[in-house]
Amino acid sequence: QVQLVESGGGLVQAGGSLRLSCAASGSILSVAAMVWYRQAPGKQRELVATVTMGGTTNYADSVKGRFTISRDNAKNTVYLQMNSLKPEDTAVYYCNFRRYTGSFGSWGQGTQVTVSS
Numbered sequence: 001q002v003q004l005v006e007s008g009g010g011l012v013q014a015g016g017s018l019r020l021s022c023a024a025s026g027s028i029l030s031v032a033a034m035v036w037y038r039q040a041p042g043k044q045r046e047l048v049a050t051v052t053m054g055g056t057t058n059y060a061d062s063v064k065g066r067f068t069i070s071r072d073n074a075k076n077t078v079y080l081q082m083n084s085l086k087p088e089d090t091a092v093y094y095c096n097f098r099r100y101t102g103s104f105g106s107w108g109q110g111t112q113v114t115v116s117s
Helices: none
Strands: 004-007 010-013 018-024 033-039 046-052 057-059 067-072 077-082 091-098 111-116
Touching: 004 091, 018 033, 018 091, 018 111, 033 067, 033 077, 046 067, 046 077, 057 067, 077 091
Parallel strands: 010 111
Antiparallel strands: 004 018, 018 077, 033 046, 033 091, 046 057, 067 077, 091 111
């Protein structure tokens, strides 16, 4: 079973940047898409960005133009480049994969992103 480990979170001032990484323990070539979700305190987990096997990307409206998702299949790693960060981006960020059946893999521990104003 492929396991995922997120890293790269931290504390940053508003307007700053962070790059999150998600390393998979096995190949990610056979999944439909890789995704990044986030969950802020007291809120539901929300989808932030998706990259399909074919390279198509999609973003939540709240992060369009600021976040970029990418994947390195050779390294079994997915990235989330976050620019122009805002305090409302503060959350725990999780990566996962979505199978062609629509189901997801196991959720990891996530990585905390805190944006100060």
